Amino acid sequence: MLENLTKKLDSIFKKIRGKGLLTDKNIDEALREVRLALLEADVHFKVAKSFIEGVREKAVGKEILEGLAPGQQVVKIVWKELSRLMGEEGKTIALSSQPPTLIMLVGLQGSGKTTTVGKLARRFKREGKRVLLVAGDLQRPAAVSQLQTLGKGLDVPVMDPGTNKDPVIVMEKGVKQGRKEGFDVVIFDTAGRLQVDEALMAELVQMKSGISPDEILFVADAMTGQTAVDVARKFHEDLGLTGIILTKTEGDARGGALLSIRSVTGAPIKFIGTGEKLEDLEPFHPDRMASRILGMGDVLSLVELAEESYSKEQAEILEKKIRKEEFTLEDFAQQVKQMKKIGGMEKMLDMIPGARNLKVLPDQSRIEKEMKHVEAIISSMTDKERRIPSIINGNRRKRISRGSGTSVQEINRLLKQFYQAKKMLKRMSTGKMKGLGQMMSPFG
C-alpha cells in the first residue's frame, strides 16, 4: 500500500510537470489523487473533502508563484497544509504550578492506555518527578495487575484500589494520596470504553468532576479507521480533551485517523507511541506525520536524523557518493554509527517507503550485535583499504582480524554487508528514493 501511494504521488508529479502553470483542470486531477491517498491512509472522508478544498484555495492563490514545477508546488502545498493542520510541534505536558499534576488517560478498548500510563510515568520519573499511578480500570480482567507490574518495573508506586469496585471513588482516593504524600504527578488509567456506551461515558464525566484533572489525554490507535471521527467527537464533547497520544505508530499504519481526530477535537498531539517498551514514547512532529499520511514514509525524520550526525553538506556528499558509486567503507562506518543513533536498521527501514521489500539486509538484532565489531574492524584498516575495499585480500584480512580482535569470518561478513548496503543505497537513490531529494528541497 505504501508503495502504491508513493507511485501515485509520483504520477501526479509526472502528469503535471511540464504543463506550465496550474490550471483548474490539472489541480483537479492532482487533488483527486491526493484524496484517494488520504482515504487509503484512513483519513475520514469528510475531513479529506474539506482538506482538499483548503488545498485547492491555496493552490489557486499566490503560493504557486515560486518558480517551482507545478507538481512540486502541489505536493508542497498539500504537505504544508497537512503539517499545519497537525498542529504545533513540541506540545508536551505542562506541569501544574500546584502539584500534583493530574493526568487522566481515556480511549477505546485496546488503544494502549495502560502501556502509555507506564511510558508517561517513566518519562516523568526520569525528569526527577515523583509519580503515583492509579488504576481506574477495574473492569478488564487483570488490568490492575498489569499496571502494578509496570509500576514495579519502573519503581513507581501504584495506589492499591483494594476491594473497591467504583473507579470514581478509587480515583478520588488517588488524588488525596497524591496530595498528602507530595507527589508531583498522578496518572490515572481508565477502562477502555465505546463512545456509544452512555453509562460508561457518564462514568468518565463523573471521574472528571471527581478529580478535576489538569490533562485528559485521548489515547488512539494509529490503525483506527473511519470511525475515529465519531469516537473522538463524542469523547471530546463529553470531556473536553486536552491532548492526543497516538499509539502503535512503529508499524506500517499510515495513521490518517490522526487528522480526523485533530480536526474534530482541535486538541494538541502530545506524544506518539513507537513500540511496546516503556521507552518507546516520542514527541510529536507534525511534518513527519504529514509525510507518513501521504505515504512518503517518514522521510523527514530520516533526513533529520541524518543531520544529527552529518551536516547538510555531508549528507549531500554522501548522496553524490552513492550515485557515483564512490561509497567507501569509511562512509559505511559512518552510516553504522549513525544507525546506532537512529535505533537500528529496522526503524530506518520503516521510514523509507518500499524499503521493506528490498529484503537485502540482515535483521536488526544481528546488525546491532555486529555494530561494535564493525567499528573495531574498520579502525584496524589502512586508509587505502577503507577507500578501496577490493584490495583487502586474505593476508590483509588476517592482519585486520588480529588488530581488531575479531574473526576473519566477521571481516568477510562485514565486507559482504558493505557491498549489500552499497547496492541497496544505490537502488534507493536511483529507484524508490528518486525524487526524495527533489521533494525535500522545496520543503527545506
Add this chain to the structure above:
Amino acid sequence: MGKGFLKKLGLGLKETRNYFSDGVAALFFGRATIDADMLDHLEELLIGADLGVEVTERFLRDLKPCVERKEVSDLVSLKKKLKKFMVSILEKERSEMPFSVSPKVTLFVGVNGVGKTTTIGKRAQKLKEEGGRIVLAAGDTFRAGAGEQLALWGERVGVEVIRHRPGADPAAVAFDAVSAGLARKSDHVLIDTAGRLQTKNNLMAELKKMVRVLEKAMPGAPHEKILVLDATTGQNALSQAKLFNEAIGITGIILTKLDGTGRGGIVIPIVETLSVPVTDIGVGEGADDLIPFHVESFVDALFEDTPQG
C-alpha cells in the same frame, strides 16, 4: 438458527446496522431517482465503513449499468444489490476438519489490543457450554498482566490454564498446553499469543516457531489459526491479514468490537484477497458476546430496517 441467535445478532450489531440501513435509506430522502450526487453519497457511505477505495469503486462500477437499465432504482433494489455484493465476497467455503481430532488445537494471533485474550475467554465459555473439555495456554508471556488476564478468564469459565513465568518462551507454553490436552484427553486447546505488529520480523518469526513446535507436540497442530481483527481498524487490517497469513497461514478471522461504531468493512477486501472465512464476531466484553458468523444473517442484519421508536 434460532430466534435467540438472530436477536442477539441484531442487538450486537445495532450500531453497524443503524449505519448501513439508515444510511442507505437516507440516500433516498428527497430524491426520486439514483443520480450522480446520490452515488457520491453512496461512495461516502461505503468508504465510511472502511470498505476501502478499491472495493467501493468496484461496487459503484457494477452498479452503474444496473441503474441505467433500471434494475436498481429504489431503496429495496439498492439494498438487494448491496447485500448480494457483500454476500458474494464474504461467502467462503469453510474447510472443515476431515475427521475430528482431539484435542483440536487453535492458535489466536493478531496485533496488540484487538481482543485475542478476551475472544479466547469467550470461546472457552461457549465450548464449555457445549460440554467440551478445554485447556487454555497463556502464550502471551510478554505484556504485563497478560497471563493473569487469561488466568482470570480460566477461573471465570472454569477451565484449566497452562501458564509459565513472565518472559518465558511462548512456544514452550504452547507445547505444554498441548501435552496437557493430550494427557487429559481434552477436546480443545486454545492458545493465546502476545499482540505483535505484523511488520516486526523477529516477532513474526517467533510465531512461526510456535507453529513448528505445536506440530511437534501433536502432528497436524495447530488445526486452526485464527487472526483476530478489531472492527475499528482501517486499511491497515489488510496489511495485518496479508503478513500474518504469509507467516503462518491463517484459517479463519474473528472480527471483534462490532458493538461499537467500527464497521469492520475492511474484512470484505481481506476475505476476498485471502479467501479465508470470518468464523465469529465479537459484540461486547462479556463471556457470551461471541457470535458465530453466518454470511446471510449477518448481511441481512446489516440492512434490516431499524425498528421504529
